[in-house]
Amino acid sequence: MFRDILAKKGQNYASKWLVLVIDLIIVAITFLLAYGVQSGLTFSFNYESFLLQLPVVLLFSLISFLIVGSYKGVVRHTGLRDAYNLFEAVSILIMFCSGFIILNRTFGFSNVLNIPVSVIFIHYLLNIIALTVSRLVFKVSYKYVIFRLESSSRVLIYGAGDSGLITYGALINDTTREVSVVGFVDDNNKKVGKRINGVTVFSKQAITKEFIEKHQVNEIIISIQNISSTQLKKLTDKAVDINVQVKIVPPVKDWINGDLNASQIKQIQIEDLLERTPIKLDNPEISKEVDGKVVMITGAAGSIGSEISRQIAAYPCETLVMVDQAESPLYDLQQELLRKGINNFVPIVADVRNYQRMETIFKKYKPKMVFHAAAYKHVPLMEANPSEAVKINIIGTRYIADLSAKYSVNKFVFVSTDKAVNPTNVMGATKRVAEMYIKCLQRTSNTKFITTRFGNVLGSNGSVIPLFKKQIDKGGPLTVTHQEVTRYFMTIPEASQLVIEAGTMGSGGEIFIFDMGESVKIFDLAKKMIHLSGLKYPEDINIEITGLRPGEKLYEELLANDENTRPTHHPKIMIGMFNNDNCAELTNRIEELCLMDLLEEDEKVVLAIKKIVPEFVSNNSTFEKLDKQVSSKVPKMLTQDS
Numbered sequence: 060m061f062r063d064i065l066a067k068k069g070q071n072y073a074s075k076w077l078v079l080v081i082d083l084i085i086v087a088i089t090f091l092l093a094y095g096v097q098s099g100l101t102f103s104f105n106y107e108s109f110l111l112q113l114p115v116v117l118l119f120s121l122i123s124f125l126i127v128g129s130y131k132g133v134v135r136h137t138g139l140r141d142a143y144n145l146f147e148a149v150s151i152l153i154m155f156c157s158g159f160i161i162l163n164r165t166f167g168f169s170n171v172l173n174i175p176v177s178v179i180f181i182h183y184l185l186n187i188i189a190l191t192v193s194r195l196v197f198k199v200s201y202k203y204v205i206f207r208l209e210s211s212s213r214v215l216i217y218g219a220g221d222s223g224l225i226t227y228g229a230l231i232n233d234t235t236r237e238v239s240v241v242g243f244v245d246d247n248n249k250k251v252g253k254r255i256n257g258v259t260v261f262s263k264q265a266i267t268k269e270f271i272e273k274h275q276v277n278e279i280i281i282s283i284q285n286i287s288s289t290q291l292k293k294l295t296d297k298a299v300d301i302n303v304q305v306k307i308v309p310p311v312k313d314w315i316n317g318d319l320n321a322s323q324i325k326q327i328q329i330e331d332l333l334e335r336t337p338i339k340l341d342n343p344e345i346s347k348e349v350d351g352k353v354v355m356i357t358g359a360a361g362s363i364g365s366e367i368s369r370q371i372a373a374y375p376c377e378t379l380v381m382v383d384q385a386e387s388p389l390y391d392l393q394q395e396l397l398r399k400g401i402n403n404f405v406p407i408v409a410d411v412r413n414y415q416r417m418e419t420i421f422k423k424y425k426p427k428m429v430f431h432a433a434a435y436k437h438v439p440l441m442e443a444n445p446s447e448a449v450k451i452n453i454i455g456t457r458y459i460a461d462l463s464a465k466y467s468v469n470k471f472v473f474v475s476t477d478k479a480v481n482p483t484n485v486m487g488a489t490k491r492v493a494e495m496y497i498k499c500l501q502r503t504s505n506t507k508f509i510t511t512r513f514g515n516v517l518g519s520n521g522s523v524i525p526l527f528k529k530q531i532d533k534g535g536p537l538t539v540t541h542q543e544v545t546r547y548f549m550t551i552p553e554a555s556q557l558v559i560e561a562g563t564m565g566s567g568g569e570i571f572i573f574d575m576g577e578s579v580k581i582f583d584l585a586k587k588m589i590h591l592s593g594l595k596y597p598e599d600i601n602i603e604i605t606g607l608r609p610g611e612k613l614y615e616e617l618l619a620n621d622e623n624t625r626p627t628h629h630p631k632i633m634i635g636m637f638n639n640d641n642c643a644e645l646t647n648r649i650e651e652l653c654l655m656d657l658l659e660e661d662e663k664v665v666l667a668i669k670k671i672v673p674e675f676v677s678n679n680s681t682f683e684k685l686d687k688q689v690s691s692k693v694p695k696m697l698t699q700d701s
Contacts, residue, residue, distance in 0.1 A: 079121075079130040082190060086120045086152075087113060089189050093182035097175065112174050116182075119155035123148045142191050149186045153179060212238045213275050217294065218282040219245035219260050225319050226282040226308050227256060233321035241274045268301040280324055282308040295327060299590050326591055344563045346374050348428070348470075355380040355426035357411050357459055358433030360388035362516060363474055366555035367430050368392060372401045379404035380424050382411070383433070411455035414462075421466045430558060431459050432474040434490070441486035442609040442680055445664045446657040452489035453496070454653050460497050464504035472562040473497055475512045475570070477547060483678035484610025488668050491675070494570065496649050499642035501568045509565035511558045512635070513573045514547030523581060527588045535600035537585045540607050545578040545614055557632070564627060570635040571627075578614065609680040645671065 094109060095102045124130050129144040156179045163173055214230065216223050223243055230238045243260040245251065251262045261270075270276075279298055281291065291307070298305040307327050308319065354371055358364040359381035365388070368381050383389045386408050393406045405424070409416045411433045434452050435441055441448040456473065463471040475494055478487030497508040517524050523546075530537045549557075553573075561571040582602065589596045596602065607613070625634050652667045665682045669675050669689045677683045 075131050079124055081193070082124060082130060083117055083120055085189050085193055086186060087117060089185040090116050090178075090182050092185055093178045096181050096185075097178050115159065116152075116156065116174075119159070120148075120152050123151040123155065126151060141194060145190045145194070146187060149183060149190065152186070153183045156182075212236060212277050213241050214238060214278040214280050215241050215244055215261075215266070215276055216280050216282050217244045217263075219243040219247070219250050219255060220283075222284050222308060222311075223282040224255065226280060226324070227258070229319045229321045229324070230280075236321075238321075241276055244279075266297075266301070271301050271303050276303055278304045278306055280306045280308065281327075284308075284311060291327070295587065295591075299587070302595070304593050305591070326593075345559055348563045349374045349376040351375065351377050352427040352469075353378045353380060353424050354428045354430070355382065355420070355424065356430045356432060357382045357455075358431070358474075359383045359406070360385045360392055361432060362522075362551055363554055363558065364430070364432035365392050366551045367432060367558055368404075369396070370552075370555055370559055371430075372396055372399075372404060376403065378424060380407060380420065380426060381405065382407045382409050382420065384408065384410045411459055412450050414458045417458055417462055421462045425466060426463075427469045428562060429459065429463050429468050429471045430474070430562065431456060431471065432558075433459075434474065436476065436486060438478070438484045438486050438610050439608045441489070442484055442682075445485045445489075445661045445668070448485050448489045449652065449657060449664060449668070452486070453492050453649070456493040457496055457649070457653060460500055460508065463508075464500060464506045468506050470507045470509060470562050470565065471497065472558055472565070473508065473510045474558055475510050477512060477514045478612075479512065482672065482675045483612050484680065485665060485668070485682075486610070488672050488675040491672050492649060492652075492668060495645060495671070498568060499646055502642060507565060507567035509561050509567065510570040511561045511573075512570050513549055513554055513557060514578075515549075516554050517548050517550050523584070524588075527585060531589065531592050531594070531600060535589075536603040537589065537600060538603050538605050539582050539585055540605055540611060541613060542582045542604055543613055544581050544607070544611075546581060547578050549573065560632065572633045572635050607679045610678060612678060 090113060091109070094104045098104050127144050127148040129141070129148045156174060157176075160174055160176065160179070216226050216230075218226075223245075227240055227243075230240060240258050242258055243250075243255060244263055244266055245260050246263060248262065250260045253260050266279075279294075281294060283290075286307075295305050305327050306324050309323050309325070314320075314323065349371060354376045356364055356368055356371070356379070359368050360383035364381075364383065368379065372379055381389065381392065381404055383406075389406050389408060393404075396404060407420060409420065411417060433455055435448050460471060460473075462468075473493065475490050476487065478484065479491040479494055480487075482488040482491050494510050494512075497510065500506075501508040515522055527537050557571065557573050561569075565571065585602050586596050589600050589602075594600050627634055648667070648671045652664075652671065655664065655667060657664060662682065662685060665677075666685050666688060669685060673689065676686050
C-alpha cells in the first residue's frame with residue numbers, strides 16, 4: 060500500500076508553498092542556533108528578545124524568498140542554479156537585517172530589537188549551509204526511496220568522457236522519469252576503478268550477464284561521439300547476449316541549442332547497425348552541374364525521389380520540376396520544402412505512362428537534367444500484375460528517355476535495382492529491359508544516359524524495416540520468407556547521394572554500382588529489431604518463416620556475369636560496363652512488347668520479356684514453365700566486354 064501511495068505521490072511535485080514554509084522553519088531554527096553559537100553553545104541569551112526579533116527575521120526572510128523565487132524550484136531535481144538562488148535569497152536577507160539594525164540604532168526604536176551583528180553573520184552562514192543541505196537531503200532521500208519502492212531505469216553510460224558526463228547530467232535532471240546511473244563504462248584503463256560524480260567507472264570486460272543481473276541494469280546508453288557502425292554493432296550484439304536494452308546519444312550537432320536533453324536519447328535504429336562505413340559523397344561538381352539549370356525528377360514523391368528532390372533543392376538550380384502521380388505524398392513534399400524556405404520548384408501531378416502529358420512538361424520547362432525514379436518495385440505485386448510492371452518500368456521509362464533525347468536533355472539518370480541482375484522476377488526483368496533500352500538509346504542520342512544500381516533501401520516504402528516495425532507494434536510475429544535469405548542495404552540519403560553523384564560523374568552508358576559491404580541476413584535483422592524494441596525473441600515476439608514469395612531470390616547480386624567493372628574517383632563506387640551488340644534487334648523486341656495488347660494474358664507478356672532478357676529465369680513462380688518455351692536460339696543481347 061505504501062508503495063502505491065508513494066508511486067502516486069511521486070508523479071506530483073511538492074507544492075512551492077510547502078517548500079516556502081519549510082524554508083522559513085529552517086530560518087527560524089538557524090536563527091536560534093546562531094544565538095547558541097554566539098553564546099558558546101550554552102544557549103544562555105535573552106529569550107524574550109529572541110522571540111521579539113524572530114518575527115522580524117521571518118518577515119525579512121519571506122520577502123527575500125519571494126523576491127528571488129528560490130522556493131519555486133523542483134526540490135528533487137535540485138542543481139547548481141537552485142543553490143545559487145538560495146545564496147542570493149540569504150544575501151538579500153542579511154542586507155535587510157543589517158539595514159534594520161542601522162535604522163534601529165540610528166532612531167533608537169528599541170534595544171530589544173537590536174540584533175547582534177555577530178548573530179546576523181552566523182545566521183547568514185548557517186542559512187546557506189542548512190537550506191542547501193536540506194534540498195540535497197530531500198533529493199537524495201527521495202531517490203533512495205523511489206529507486207527501491209518504485210520502478211526506475213537503472214543505466215550504464217558507455218563512455219566516461221565529456222559526452223558521458225553531459226549524458227549523466229541530462230539523466231539525473233530528467234523530470235520525466237526516474238533514472239539511477241549504476242556506473243560508467245570506458246576503454247581507458249586509467250579511468251577504470253575511479254569515481255566520477257560518485258559513480259564508479261567499470262571496464263568493458265566487466266560488463267557480463269552476471270554484472271547486469273547483479274546490478275539490475277535495464278539500459279546501456281552509448282555516449283561516444285562519432286562511434287563507428289562496426290563498434291556499435293559489436294556493442295549491440297553483446298547487449299543482445301546479456302539481455303539489456305541499448306540506447307544512443309545523438310551527435311552534438313543535433314543537441315537542442317547545444318544542450319543535451321534526456322528525451323533525445325533514443326533507441327538504436329537498425330540503420331545505425333549497417334555492417335559497413337556509411338558513404339558520404341561530397342562532390343563540388345554537383346553544384347556546377349545543376350547551377351542555373353532546370354532539373355526534373357519523376358517519381359518525386361517516392362522514397363528515393365523525394366530525397367533526391369530535397370538534396371537537389373539545396374543546390375542553386377533554376378527550377379526543380381517534381382513529377383509524380385501520387386497527389387498526397389507530392390503535396391506533403393511541397394509543404395516540407397516551403398517550410399524550409401525553398402520556392403524554386405514546381406510540383407506536377409502527372410503519370411509517366413501518358414506520353415502527351417509528359418511531352419507538354421518537357422516543352423514547357425525544357426529540363427537539362429532528368430532523374431527518372433518513377434517505378435513499380437514490389438516483387439510479389441508485379442509478379443501478379445506483369446502488364447502494369449511493363450507499363451511503368453518499361454513504357455514509362457521509354458517515354459521519359461525518348462523525350463529526354465528529343466528535347467536535348469544533357470543527362471538522364473535512371474534509378475535501377477540489384478534485382479535487374481540475373482532477374483528471377485517480373486519486376487527485376489522489366490528494370491533490366493529499361494536498362495538495356497537506354498543503353499541502346501545512348502548510341503543514337505546526344506543525351507548522356509546513366510544508370511544507378513543499388514540494393515534495398517532501409518526505411519523506404521514497402522521495405523522490410525517498416526513492415527517489421529508494424530508487426531512489432533501489433534505484438535508479432537515477424538514474418539521472414541526464409542531463414543537464409545540475405546539482402547544488401549543502404550539508407551535513403553545514401554541511395555539518393557549515389558544517384559546525384561552518378562549524374563555528375565557519368566559520361567553516358569555507365570551503370571554505377573555502390574560497394575554496399577556485406578549482405579545482411581534478414582532473419583538476424585528481425586532478431587535485432589525485436590531486441591532494439593526492448594523485447595525478447597522468442598519469449599515476447601516470435602519469427603515466422605513463411606516461404607519464399609513468387610520471384611524472390613535467396614541472395615541478390617549487384618553485377619551480372621557478363622558485366623565488367625572499372626573504378627571511379629570514389630573508392631566505394633564502381634562502374635559496370637556492358638555492351639549491346641544487337642541494339643537494332645533489341646529495340647525491335649522492346650517496341651513489339653510496348654505495342655502488345657497488355658490486356659492479353661500475363662503469360663504472353665512475361666514470355667516476351669524473357670525473349671528480350673534471356674537470363675530472366677523465374678523462381679518460385681507460376682511463370683517457371685515459360686523458361687522451357689524460350690528458344691535457346693534467341694540471340695543473347697548482352698556480350699561481355701573484352
